[in-house]
Amino acid sequence: MLLNEGRLRHWMEKLRLDAVIATAPENVTYMSGFWALPQWIRRGPQTYVVWPAQQIAEPEIITSTSTLDLIADQSPWVKRVRRYGDFHVVVGGDAADHAVSRQHAALNELPGHLDALAALTSALQEAGLAHANIGLDESGLLPGHKAALSAQLPKVQWTSAAALFRSVRAVKTDEEVERLAKVARIAERSIKAALAAAREGASERDLARAFDIETVMGGGAPVLSCIGFGERSALMNVQPSNRALQPGDVIRFDVGGRYRHYRADIARIATFGEPPPEVRRYHQALLRGVQYACEAIQPGMPTAKLFEEVVAVVRREGIPHYRRDHVGHGIGLDGYDAPTLSAGSTEVFEEGMVLCLETPYYEIGRWGLQVEDMVVVRRGGVERLMATDGDLIEVAR
Amino acid sequence: MLLNEGRLRHWMEKLRLDAVIATAPENVTYMSGFWALPQWIRRGPQTYVVWPAQQIAEPEIITSTSTLDLIADQSPWVKRVRRYGDFHVVVGGDAADHAVSRQHAALNELPGHLDALAALTSALQEAGLAHANIGLDESGLLPGHKAALSAQLPKVQWTSAAALFRSVRAVKTDEEVERLAKVARIAERSIKAALAAAREGASERDLARAFDIETVMGGGAPVLSCIGFGERSALMNVQPSNRALQPGDVIRFDVGGRYRHYRADIARIATFGEPPPEVRRYHQALLRGVQYACEAIQPGMPTAKLFEEVVAVVRREGIPHYRRDHVGHGIGLDGYDAPTLSAGSTEVFEEGMVLCLETPYYEIGRWGLQVEDMVVVRRGGVERLMATDGDLIEVAR
Numbered sequence: 001m002l003l004n005e006g007r008l009r010h011w012m013e014k015l016r017l018d019a020v021i022a023t024a025p026e027n028v029t030y031m032s033g034f035w036a037l038p039q040w041i042r043r044g045p046q047t048y049v050v051w052p053a054q055q056i057a058e059p060e061i062i063t064s065t066s067t068l069d070l071i072a073d074q075s076p077w078v079k080r081v082r083r084y085g086d087f088h089v090v091v092g093g094d095a096a097d098h099a100v101s102r103q104h105a106a107l108n109e110l111p112g113h114l115d116a117l118a119a120l121t122s123a124l125q126e127a128g129l130a131h132a133n134i135g136l137d138e139s140g141l142l143p144g145h146k147a148a149l150s151a152q153l154p155k156v157q158w159t160s161a162a163a164l165f166r167s168v169r170a171v172k173t174d175e176e177v178e179r180l181a182k183v184a185r186i187a188e189r190s191i192k193a194a195l196a197a198a199r200e201g202a203s204e205r206d207l208a209r210a211f212d213i214e215t216v217m218g219g220g221a222p223v224l225s226c227i228g229f230g231e232r233s234a235l236m237n238v239q240p241s242n243r244a245l246q247p248g249d250v251i252r253f254d255v256g257g258r259y260r261h262y263r264a265d266i267a268r269i270a271t272f273g274e275p276p277p278e279v280r281r282y283h284q285a286l287l288r289g290v291q292y293a294c295e296a297i298q299p300g301m302p303t304a305k306l307f308e309e310v311v312a313v314v315r316r317e318g319i320p321h322y323r324r325d326h327v328g329h330g331i332g333l334d335g336y337d338a339p340t341l342s343a344g345s346t347e348v349f350e351e352g353m354v355l356c357l358e359t360p361y362y363e364i365g366r367w368g369l370q371v372e373d374m375v376v377v378r379r380g381g382v383e384r385l386m387a388t389d390g391d392l393i394e395v396a397r
Numbered sequence: 398m399l400l401n402e403g404r405l406r407h408w409m410e411k412l413r414l415d416a417v418i419a420t421a422p423e424n425v426t427y428m429s430g431f432w433a434l435p436q437w438i439r440r441g442p443q444t445y446v447v448w449p450a451q452q453i454a455e456p457e458i459i460t461s462t463s464t465l466d467l468i469a470d471q472s473p474w475v476k477r478v479r480r481y482g483d484f485h486v487v488v489g490g491d492a493a494d495h496a497v498s499r500q501h502a503a504l505n506e507l508p509g510h511l512d513a514l515a516a517l518t519s520a521l522q523e524a525g526l527a528h529a530n531i532g533l534d535e536s537g538l539l540p541g542h543k544a545a546l547s548a549q550l551p552k553v554q555w556t557s558a559a560a561l562f563r564s565v566r567a568v569k570t571d572e573e574v575e576r577l578a579k580v581a582r583i584a585e586r587s588i589k590a591a592l593a594a595a596r597e598g599a600s601e602r603d604l605a606r607a608f609d610i611e612t613v614m615g616g617g618a619p620v621l622s623c624i625g626f627g628e629r630s631a632l633m634n635v636q637p638s639n640r641a642l643q644p645g646d647v648i649r650f651d652v653g654g655r656y657r658h659y660r661a662d663i664a665r666i667a668t669f670g671e672p673p674p675e676v677r678r679y680h681q682a683l684l685r686g687v688q689y690a691c692e693a694i695q696p697g698m699p700t701a702k703l704f705e706e707v708v709a710v711v712r713r714e715g716i717p718h719y720r721r722d723h724v725g726h727g728i729g730l731d732g733y734d735a736p737t738l739s740a741g742s743t744e745v746f747e748e749g750m751v752l753c754l755e756t757p758y759y760e761i762g763r764w765g766l767q768v769e770d771m772v773v774v775r776r777g778g779v780e781r782l783m784a785t786d787g788d789l790i791e792v793a794r
Contacts, residue, residue, distance in 0.1 A: 024440060037621075037634045037636070038634075041620055041621065041732065042731060042732055042733065043421060043440075043536060044536075044733075066633060066634075067633075067634060069631075069632035069633050069634055069635065070632075070634050070636070072632070073629075073632060073635070073636065073638075086722060087633070087722065088720040088721055088722065088759075089631070089633075089759040089760070089761055090718070090758075090759065090760045090761065091760075091761045091762070092631070092760040092761055092762040092763035093762070093763075094628065094762035094763050095761045095762030095763075096762070097628070097762060098628050098762060100628075100629070100632070101628050101631065101761050101762040102762075104631075104632065104761050105761050105762070108761070138540040139440060139441075139539065139540060142536065143535040143536060143543070143557065143559070146540070160540065162540070205616075209613055209614065212613045212618075213610050213613055213614070216606055216609045216610050216613065216619070217606065217610070219602075221609075221619060222613070222618060222619070223438055224434075224438065231491065231494070231495050231497075231498050232470075232497070234466075234486070234489070234498065234501075235466035235467075235469070235470060235497070235501065236463060236464075236466050236484070236486075237434045237435075237463075237464060237466055237467050238466065238470070239434070239467070239470065241470075321487070323485040324485055325483060325484065325485065334439060335438065335439055336439065336441075361487075362485075362486040362487065363486070363487045363488075363489040364486055364487065364488045364489055364492045364498050364501050364502050364505070365488070365489040365490070365491035365492030365493070365494060365495060365498035365499075365502070366489035366490075366491050366492075
């Protein structure tokens with residue numbers, strides 16, 4: 001299961017919530033296992049999960065009739081479904097012959113509601129939650145929805161649940177770690193495939209194409225393919241262009257796709273031919289920073305403490321003027337999950353967190369250098385999810 | 398330019414708006430030409446465009462310091478930029494040597510604001526809009542943002558601008574039509590590549606992989622790759638599985654990627670070996686529906702009228718029980734732009750609209766059939782953006 005149910009229950013009890021409602025796609029998939037295509041590729045389509053405290057009622061998915069096929073096909077662990085809106089399908093004579101078709105036909109027979117909010121209102125009323133304290137993740141709703149919901153259910157006490165979902169999702173289940181390990185490896189292999197296309201005159205786009213194809217071949221979907229050469233490697237979000245590879249160029253990868261909805265975000269640096277001495281020295285300092293983080297992180301350690309220490313290591317090891325806002329972040333269904341490894345963070349590392357540890361350095365007009373690894377926090381320290389180290393890669397000309 | 402400026406001005410005057418503010422990624426890119434990676438791949442990062450009525454002030458982009466590299470690299474047509482938040486970069490000695498680096502360094506010198514809302518508030522105040530009537534697209538804001546903005550600018554009269562942006566975006570500029578034509582062709586070529594992988598025992602995933610790779614090769618990004626065999630072709634949102642191709646299977650494609658941020662959405666049907674007679678008959682009726690739409694659409698025609706006529710054609714041509722909510726929709730930066738071709742729509746076709754015309758038919762347990770073409774409405778009628786017709790494709794076994 002993706003959901004860390006124990007952690008959810010803990011937070012719901014602590015905040016005395018009778019139920020929580022997920023509305024953002026990441027939270028809906030996380031709570032139910034249901035991936036509703038329309039809300040993932042557009043903004044607007046509404047799918048929710050209502051998760052009552054134990055013994056109040058069963059968890060329930062609320063989704064449009066036009067997405068019931070995906071429920072039938074995915075068999076999410078939340079079994080109760082409420083549908084809204086019309087979508088015309090014919091039930092063929094063969095529907096009973098296939099489990100998914102049978103389930104699709106059965107879901108189609110559920111009573112329909114006028115729209116998403118009407119379905120949500122009725123779900124809360126039927127679950128006896130019309131006077132409850134409900135944690136609502138508002139971020140997937142449309143403008144006006146929250147006000148309409150409050151008007152329909154005037155006795156409900158609404159609590160913002162964005163921070164709750166963020167906190168619950170920070171500590172990964174085994175299934176989540178497996179997916180994250182897999183997508184990290186896909187990204188590593190994609191970097192290797194991109195570098196195989198590196199030759200004098202090849203463009204950033206050529207390498208990005210090779211990168212994305214390898215990601216697709218590995219079962220992933222391209223998301224983040226920042227690949228820059230030379231002075232363009234200093235553009236933090238560099239989008240691949242026709243810039244041609246030249247001897248001595250830095251090649252910066254800040255990349256990662258999605259695998260079964262989970263994100264990768266890793267960084268590696270290569271040079272085309274021998275690296276300039278300064279690049280080698282600076283890169284080594286950045287690598288030492290990430291290596292230090294891997295050695296130092298323990299459950300219970302404040303993330304802000306690690307931040308200070310990593311910045312100090314990079315400064316000591318070769319970039320005395322190094323400045324940075326954060327040296328890493330969680331990753332999961334979203335590219336930036338909790339925690340944030342920054343000076344101002346009050347979070348602590350916990351067993352099961354999956355982190356991107358990173359020490360980027362951008363020098364406009366010259367180059368950007370960056371090491372970023374994905375790791376999982378274990379009882380005894382950090383386990384790297386990477387097959388490669390973060391060494392500077394020298395591509396032969 | 399992507400923006401249909403004349404249409405925007407027309408609507409702003411009609412609604413007596415002194416300015417409009419875009420917050421959703423589609424509207425930000427549309428208004429400015431600026432594609433801010435973080436807001437496109439995550440929910441949360443904030444980038445805005447403030448567009449005052451003429452003679453009040455210049456349009457302005459508001460974005461985080463960490464995205465200024467993308468502004469430098471993309472040279473959006475909105476030239477005024479306001480940044481917020483910190484992001485540490487070093488300006489190297491070579492920054493002046495490259496136009497993009499130079500521009501990046503210059504943008505970095507702009508005065509910084511604490512956060513997105515502080516930057517937006519100051520932009521509106523400096524433009525003399527603190528007492529104005531402002532159209533706001535709220536959909537990209539985070540929960541609480543609208544209330545905070547209203548508190549900061551208590552004299553502003555806020556008007557919801559979601560419908561305005563939707564209406565302006567419905568009529569495409571030449572540059573938009575070019576991108577849409579290109580992405581439609583990429584989708585067609587990707588279907589051809591997928592079908593080249595069709596052989597007995599090949600899986601839906603095998604075809605989807607071939608599809609996505611061709612999309613990447615064509616310069617696109619995979620988004621919608623619904624490819625289903627046999628009974629799975631009746632799943633509206635079918636996600637490719639290990640289902641193996643068998644003789645007589647229908648193969649349904651409802652697919653389309655993104656090219657320079659613009660979406661494709663087309664559908665084609667193939668059969669593996671000879672199609673069952675009913676598939677041939679039904680498909681022909683659906684094709685006639687789309688062909689009729691291509692012949693009938695004229696600027697000024699109500700979309701609801703076309704909807705009724707297309708459904709009648711499909712019924713008459715071979716599926717007497719055909720029922721459908723809509724027979725098409727606009728497409729652009731979003732997969733569902735205005736207009737909607739449905740019974741309840743009050744929109745009319747206008748020159749320059751780009752449409753997906755579609756007649757899907759789903760019979761659970763048996764098969765799904767669908768024809769979907771992308772077209773642009775011209776003065777004299779519809780111009781198809783497709784290189785292929787919608788004929789049933791018979792793949793030799």
